[in-house]
Amino acid sequence: MRHCVLSACLCFLLLAAPAAADEPRQATVRIPASDRLEQLFADLKQETNEAAARRIAERIREEWLRSGGETADLLIEWARAAVSEEKYHVALDLLDEVTVLYPDFVEGWSSRALVHLMMDDYDRAMADLSRALAIEPRHFGALSGLAGILRAVGREEEALAVYRRMLEIYPMQRSAQRAVMRIVEERTDERL
Template sequence: MRKFVLSGCLSFALLALPAAAAETRNAAASSETEQSRLDQLFADLKQERNEAAARRIAERIREEWLSSGGATADLLIEWARKAAADEKYHVALDLLDEATTLYPEYVEGWSSRALVYLMMNDFSRAMSDLSRTLTIEPRHFGALSGLAGILRATGREEQALEVYRRMLDIYPMKRNAQRALIRIVEEQTDERL
């Protein structure tokens, strides 16, 4: 079954190469506009003190990340998410492998693949893809959240604390990160008493 899926993905990738090349050229042309739009959204997110308004800004940032790959990348991500939702993780990974190969600078390809690895409890590979995500977009609060979660799950609370602080510097109204940071600090305080 895996061979069939792999050959199907390979066939799709070969067919998608001309479209991917055209999308890459188009993406480069609009890259500066998207980057300035993202920079403004991140500035707004950092300044926003209303939780609901901050969530709306964060959602707009996610939409920007998702739309930055092009039509082929969108399709691969959509198929991968459906496969992951159906717990067909290896199919999802095959599709996301294609996305990261065709679009190595597409942040959501790496982030989505990290999420599938997290669903499979493969922390090592998830960490690798989260690292790549953060190399492309250091402000990726979803990747920071995933990284902090892995650090906590593996008993590295002090490192998780630093990641949560970094995340809150980018997205101050992220309640889950606020609560996690408070829990870690309280646990550390209790241990010292």
């Protein structure tokens, strides 16, 4: 199955790739992705407006998605389509290809973790989230998923630490703020 998927992807990319044109290339000045990400994370940490912070977070997600390449983009697109049809095993096959071909592509691991979560496979989801966080420790989506799993399995203290870490990176993330408040309130209620 994996070889068939890879072959289909390569054929599609070859057929869809534009022919080499004799047009002159325009010179563009590009800011390295790592510099853009650093600036976006600095902006996210300083932003006090929730809507503006959400826009910055979306730009960060776009940077993460852009870092895989065209083949990774295509495989992830197909995996998302499979998920929307609840064909989770197909999505996993596609995302397995992404993680094999692009082992440092954080969104491959994060996307695969999400599918494992949809299938209630917390162990595999945690393994993929751990890999995503090893690549990008500031991946607030992976931190959120990890904290959610920890809460679901009753490890509230660890979940609280992960949510707090997430808020250091993305202070205006309302769901993390609410989760921290709920955990702290529950702990307070238990002590009374």
